[in-house]
Amino acid sequence: MTTLDATHNPTLRSWVESANVAGTDFPVQNLPFGRFRPAGTDEPFRIGVAIGDQVLDLKAAKVVDHADMNLLMAATPAERAALRTALSEGLQEGGAKQGDWEIALYPQAAVEMALPCRIGDYTDFYTGIHHATTVGKLFRPDQPLMPNYKWVPIGYHGRASSIGVSGQRFKRPQGQTKAPDADVPSFGPSKRLDYELELGFLIGRGNDLGAPIAIADAEQHLFGVTLLNDWSARDLQAWEYQPLGPFLAKNFASTLSPWIVTMEALAPFRAKFERPEGDPQPMPYLDSPANREQGALAITLEVWLQTAKMRDAGEPATRLTRGSTTQAAYWTAAQLVTHHTVNGCNLQPGDLLGSGTLSGPTLEEAGSLLEITLGGKQPMTLPNGETRTFLEDGDTLTLRGYCEREGAVRIGLGEVSGTVLPA
Amino acid sequence: MTTLDATHNPTLRSWVESANVAGTDFPVQNLPFGRFRPAGTDEPFRIGVAIGDQVLDLKAAKVVDHADMNLLMAATPAERAALRTALSEGLQEGGAKQGDWEIALYPQAAVEMALPCRIGDYTDFYTGIHHATTVGKLFRPDQPLMPNYKWVPIGYHGRASSIGVSGQRFKRPQGQTKAPDADVPSFGPSKRLDYELELGFLIGRGNDLGAPIAIADAEQHLFGVTLLNDWSARDLQAWEYQPLGPFLAKNFASTLSPWIVTMEALAPFRAKFERPEGDPQPMPYLDSPANREQGALAITLEVWLQTAKMRDAGEPATRLTRGSTTQAAYWTAAQLVTHHTVNGCNLQPGDLLGSGTLSGPTLEEAGSLLEITLGGKQPMTLPNGETRTFLEDGDTLTLRGYCEREGAVRIGLGEVSGTVLPA
DSSP states (O other), X not given: OOOOOGGGOTTOOBSSGGGGSTTOSOOTTTOXXXXXXXXXXXXXXXXXXXXXXXXEETTTTTSOSOOOHHHHHTOOHHHHHHHHHHHHHHHBTXXXXXXXXXXXXXXXXXXXXXXXXXXXXXXXXOOBHHHHHHHHHHHOTTOOSOTTTTTSOOEEEOOSTTEEETTEEEEOOEEEEOOTXXXXXXXXXXSOEEOOEEEEEEEXXXXXXXOXXXXXXXXXXXXXXXXXXXXXXXXXXXXXXXXXXXXXXTTTOEEEOSOBEETTTTGGGEEOOOOOTTSOOOOGGGOOXXXXXXXEEOOEEEEEEEOHHHHHTTOOOEEEEEXXXXXXBSSOHHHHHHHHHTTSOXXXXXXXEEOOOOOOSSGGGOSSHHHXXXXXXXXXXOTTSOEESSOOTTOEEEEEEEEOOTTSOOEEEEEEEEEEEOO | OOOOOGGGOTTOXXXXXXXXXXXXXXXXXXXXXXXXXXXXXXXXXXXXXXXTTEEEETTTTTSOSXXXXXXXXXXXHHHHHHHHHHHHHHHBTTOTTHHHHHTTEEEGGGEEEEOSSOOSOEEEEOOBHHHHHHHHHHHOTTOOSOTTTTTSOOEEXXXXXXXXXXXXXXXXXXXXXOOTTOXXXXXXXXXXXXXXXXXXXXXXXXXXXXXXXXXXXXXXXEEEEEEEEOOEEHHHHHHHOTTXXXXXXXXXXXXXXXXXXXXXXXXXXXXXXXXXXXXXXXXXXGOOHHHHHHOEEOOEEEEEEEOHHHXXXXXXXXXXXXXXXXXXXXXXXXXXXXXXXXXXXXXXXXXXXXXXXXOOSSGGGOSSHHHHTTTTTSOEEOTTSOEESSOOTTOEEEEEEEEOOTTSOOEEEEEEEEEEEOO
16 A cells, blocks of 8 residues: 655645646646647657646656656556656755756647557446446346345456547447337437446556466556546447346447546545445455555546537536545455456556446435436436436536545546547 | 459469378468467567468568568458468469578477467457357256347457467466355355357458448458467356356456468358348348358367376377357357447457357357356266366367368368466
8 A cells, every 4th residue: 555755745836836726636746647749749649747737748857768658557666656756856846857847848738638558458347336236226126236246346348449538529329229118129329328437447567367466465556547437328238238248338438537646646545445334344365454444545526517508508517426436436446456366367557447337325426327317217407407318419428536635635637528429 | 251262272282392281271272370480589479371381481581571460460351362362372382482482481390379469359259059058058947048149249348468379378267156055155266167169250450439340341351260269267257247247257368379360261161141940130230141141151160178197198189079160150250340340349450359159059069068068067078087077277178170161172270279277
């Protein structure tokens, strides 16, 4: 588990003035990594660190000598700590690097972001117990959670090729669906297109095939956290998913935020990880004192919607829900890493583990429209009078995340947004 | 659909004598691609073509100027046809290239093979209707096939990082299992480790996100065929797979044969694709005259087992089963490509599509031990007196495939073997 050091000092300020503004996602205590290039060019993407409303070009700042994020992510914990310290010291008010690094800054408004790394394999988990319970109730009122849910961190493989960075615009998927009262399926655009509010954990150092990662070591293999929208076509999924799981209902698009907030940056925002009274304790391979003491992450997550009509009228997005990951996840990121590898499966730098939909215990904290509208039965009314059961063409959906705690400086995960185009 | 041309002429012979020996997998009519390097070196892998018991180094032969198989696979159909013609003419008896190319040959016995390409995403389908029926009966005697089976080519995403080339040796996976009569799960090595006999289809040219591949164009996006062993831990799978599908039961290892037999080479071995009387016809997006006329592949598949005891006694492997893919697959490779992309999902050169277990209608053609031993209830006796319900440590399992037809020269897919190590 990462510990607090000088880089977390809440009194630190940066010579980049926008990093000291209250409410910024990217104060000098954050220092997330992303890949960028000057907007409107076709230059190769390079590694940058977000600071206030600027990006520091790590190669121009002579901090790294390459542009390969996956290589950077494969660093040892000691190398990562050293890099973070160097960035913190260089960007601090009064730091000796100001003269050299000022010319390596780009305004975020003037850059294009890529996916933060090459994602070899993408695994999506199902740690949101309130989501699993609410969705399960729609299908199985008597037994919302499967018997394995509190024992096995349920997960499945997702599609890496269709993951895009924030700003992704994708066509509404077409496919087979079958109405409950129909004899045969029909074909057409999905009528129940939804979002899913997730965290995306990115792997740093990998493991060899056949060499599981023990729970005590799992955090060392996590590089950082992003926001992930796991778009879902509920009607395609209902017809296709038996017996091998979701497929075309998910793989038409998934959208990731551009900045990886490191596990080091999240150190002040760890929380106890406790099982509800009466629930089974995790099996020994998924249990450790450190995981119990501070395995959870305290991140606040928000979902915002801007419809085409709102955009045309110049109206801002409206917030649909807000909740906390501490309330939502039944398994920690470390448990996901250990479970994923316990059979010998190898993880590689840049692999993505989705948390699953992180809904809180109430509908005000729900992470999908399926939950908010009770399976599409209860439309939601927006401030401009429009209603939604599921997403409509032209809708832009944005996820935001941030961490706040007494005695620490607020840090943010930035945002991930995506827009639905007609089929 | 690829048509016959001069490269399929059954009277063609090669100046590489071993390519003319009856029963070879690699006559001059085959010309499969793989990646190799001289054994015992750490030279970069290069692209080769198998001919008899030799490998032609395509760069040394001045046929390609790079070592990137995925780039070669992305070629247009015209470029692929031209490459095949050049290779056929150069390797033919009396061909003008003999002098130049003789020095670009390596004995297969003296090379190490890599995976034939970089596999970005791996999707496993479930086209084996006899397998699905037999396995379904074990769980649901009244309804072995799900209602969607004859409408939807069922598939799910697999793990790319743990795919290895023939010769892969992997540890028996550990994980959670739950006995039917137990209250809680237990942890340990899998007791029901199995193989699955599959074909692996490799994608050539890809498609953009949001641009589905029509059934009429689907064959043009298929580069070729390999053998795939989708190792499966049945006991892990039974406990983990609800509701999102197989995960740790599969991703500990999957093994691929090293040679990609191209769709062009398979042109003489296409067959009618017919639905059994009374079954629904494919939906229009999955149907075309060409797919009906010759969408199927006529490949004979065999499964061989050599136990540690047999190996120690110098006894050869024993054949467990033999069957034909024409009898086994409910969906064609073209239908898999079209279904996979109908929602806009993008395929990329080198992506792998598994066929699912290709069992024939009888137990003598079964593609897994789960079927042969009736779910582990009826042990199989081997020639040396050993018995098996599932795989034991030290077992080496080998899949072989070949095509034979009156009027055509036999071609083979080679083999894929893998060995189970103790947990």
